Amino acid sequence: MPAIYDxxxxxxxxxxPERMHASVxxxxxxxxxxxxxxxxxxTVPRPGPGxxxxxxxxxxxxxxxxxxxxxxxxxxxxxRRQRGQSEDFHIGGSDGAGIVWSxxxxxxxxxxxxxxxxSCGVWDPNAPDIQAGADPITSTSARTWGYEENWGTxxxxxxxxxxxxxxKPPHLSWEEAAAYMLVGATAYRMLTGFAPHxxxxxxxxxxxxxxxxxxxxxxxxxxxxxxxPIAVVSGAERAAYCLKLGAHGVIDRREFHHWGRLPDLDDxxxxxxxxxxxxxxxxxxxxxxxxxxNPRIVFDHPGEQTIPTSTYxxxxxxxxxxxxxxxxxxxxVDLRHLWMRQKRLQGSHFANTEQCAAxxxxxxxxRISPCLSQVYGFDEVAESHQAMFENRHPPGNMAIxxxxxxxxxxxxxxxxxxxxxxxx
Numbered sequence: 426m427p428a429i430y431d432x433x434x435x436x437x438x439x440x441x442p443e444r445m446h447a448s449v450x451x452x453x454x455x456x457x458x459x460x461x462x463x464x465x466x467x468t469v470p471r472p473g474p475g476x477x478x479x480x481x482x483x484x485x486x487x488x489x490x491x492x493x494x495x496x497x498x499x500x501x502x503x504x505r506r507q508r509g510q511s512e513d514f515h516i517g518g519s520d521g522a523g524i525v526w527s528x529x530x531x532x533x534x535x536x537x538x539x540x541x542x543x544s545c546g547v548w549d550p551n552a553p554d555i556q557a558g559a560d561p562i563t564s565t566s567a568r569t570w571g572y573e574e575n576w577g578t579x580x581x582x583x584x585x586x587x588x589x590x591x592x593k594p595p596h597l598s599w600e601e602a603a604a605y606m607l608v609g610a611t612a613y614r615m616l617t618g619f620a621p622h623x624x625x626x627x628x629x630x631x632x633x634x635x636x637x638x639x640x641x642x643x644x645x646x647x648x649x650x651x652x653x654p655i656a657v658v659s660g661a662e663r664a665a666y667c668l669k670l671g672a673h674g675v676i677d678r679r680e681f682h683h684w685g686r687l688p689d690l691d692d693x694x695x696x697x698x699x700x701x702x703x704x705x706x707x708x709x710x711x712x713x714x715x716x717x718x719n720p721r722i723v724f725d726h727p728g729e730q731t732i733p734t735s736t737y738x739x740x741x742x743x744x745x746x747x748x749x750x751x752x753x754x755x756x757x758v759d760l761r762h763l764w765m766r767q768k769r770l771q772g773s774h775f776a777n778t779e780q781c782a783a784x785x786x787x788x789x790x791x792r793i794s795p796c797l798s799q800v801y802g803f804d805e806v807a808e809s810h811q812a813m814f815e816n817r818h819p820p821g822n823m824a825i826x827x828x829x830x831x832x833x834x835x836x837x838x839x840x841x842x843x844x845x846x847x848x849x
Contacts, residue, residue: 429466432581432803433830435480435838439537441527445469447580448806450515452503455496458810462494462579464803467514470576470584472529477585479541482834483603484578485520486801486823487638488751491814493517493572501573512575519545519571521578522593522602523828524837532587540593540837542602543578544610544781545570547586562614562777569775578603579806581828588778594789598833600824605642605788605795608822610776612642613784615724615746616650619771622722622744626651631710631720631738633727635672636663636820639748641796643724644670646784649792655713655720666820670796674713681706684730687757699733707738722746729753736762736770744769796821800832 426436429444436442449465472478493501493515502515525539535541548555549566561567571577576584593602616630617623624630630647634640635656647654648671656667656675664675678684683702688695711717719740725731728750735745736758745768750756762768776784787793798821801809806825812818828838 430581433828433838435828438524438839439527441469441471441478441582443469445581446803447516448803450490450494450502450517451513452496452500455494455500458491458494458814459807461496462807462810464806465514467516467580469582472527472532472584474530475532475587476529477525477532477535477587477590478527479521479523479543479583479585479590480526481518481521481523481578481581481583481827482599482829482838483522484518484825484827485604485607486809486813486825487519487607488813489519489569489572490517490577490579491810494810494814499573504573505575510575514575516575516577516580517571518578518580518583518825519569520603520605520607520824521571521583521827522597522599523578523583525590526582528587534587535590538837539590540595541590542593542606542785543583543585544589544591544606544776544778545572546610546775546777546781547574547589560777562775567774578827579825591781591785592789594785595835596791597788597795598835599829600800600826600832601795601797604797604822604824605793606781606785607775608638609642609646609784609788609793609795610781611748611773612639612646612724613787614776614780615748615773616643616646616722617783618773618776618780619744619746619769622746622769622771624650624652624722628652628721629710629714629718629740630654630722630724631735632656632672632724633731633735634658635667635675638796638822639726640667640724641670641821642793644672645793645796646787648672649787652722653714655710663820670794676706676709676713680709683734685733686729686755687733687759703734703737706734710738719743726750727752729756732756732758732770736768739768741766742768744771746771746773748773748775797824799823801825803827
């Protein structure tokens with residue numbers, strides 16, 4: 426058997442070559458993605474107990490590997506080496522779809538040859554907090570695979586835990602299947618995981634960044650749960666995209682200028698100006714909704730620029746749920762809104778296995794679209810992340826072909842050839 430195979434040319438099913446092609450980040454290249462990512466040949470990892478080696482057909486693109494390229498806010502390589510891991514490189518990719526290639530001891534939920542979609546939440550099932558009943562994604566052992574953990578999907582083979590594998594929806598192409606799990610499961614948990622603030626029929630829901638990866642998933646989930654999704658966007662093209670997905674209406678954030686941190690309460694002029702902007706935004710929400718009701722849930726992820734407005738406009742006893750801080754982490758909250766109107770500010774981070782499975786079922790049933798907007802080749806990993814870094818990517822989600830040889834493939838790479846050999 427050759428030591429390495431070309432992309433899209435698999436060895437016999439189950440046979441693991443010595444080396445693989447990968448798009449790699451190293452500490453000495455930290456910086457903008459166009460410089461940080463470079464194609465290299467590296468050793469193929471072997472699955473241990475409870476682990477699965479996946480032949481990657483396509484990979485999804487998320488902002489976390491822009492951060493990995495920059496080396497901040499977390500130096501992922503240094504952090505892993507401090508935990509005792511040996512690799513001096515990072516292979517990113519927290520979304521992907523492929524074929525189960527080899528399984529470690531104790532794996533029973535998948536078998537060699539299964540087509541799978543991969544989720545990115547990993548944890549130690551034996552961690553004391555999980556054993557005591559904690560939701561695994563809240564465990565102190567929980568991390569993001571393909572970012573905090575190595576061996577992601579920007580390579581011919583990815584190494585995952587067995588519980589990260591979910592059945593690939595058969596009607597999707599490989600690149601479509603690779604594009605939705607991270608953002609979809611994140612949005613699903615935010616909108617269903619914090620009772621009593623789960624989306625119910627008739628609930629108005631305000632969705633920031635409606636045309637982005639998280640937003641397009643949130644719009645569809647709210648729609649499918651019977652809620653009323655209203656998206657915040659920046660431009661007519663993005664507004665039209667959200668409406669096509671089922672948004673009840675849209676608000677163009679460029680029409681308002683009060684964004685950012687709260688002014689000092691000792692400055693009555695600035696405080697009054699901010700309040701006028703926030704009230705105008707709330708009134709626009711009423712206009713779009715068609716009645717004077719505030720959002721029961723606000724789906725937030727920009728953070729610093731939006732949290733003051735989110736906590737202002739959310740309904741009495743409603744919830745602002747946040748999963749990121751893309752505009753900054755130092756967000757202000759007027760606590761009077763929380764205690765006097767009994768509002769809730771809730772943090773959320775990815776999803777547990779059951780929530781991933783529920784989201785995947787919605788996709789498999791054809792109720793949720795991956796919203797794939799652009800597909801790159803494997804040698805464009807750097808460019809795809811540079812486009813995201815510069816905010817010139819299109820609405821929706823993006824993917825990279827890895828071992829899939831053309832867009833639109835739904836079949837295994839050996840389709841039409843002799844039956845593959847499964848290694849014993």
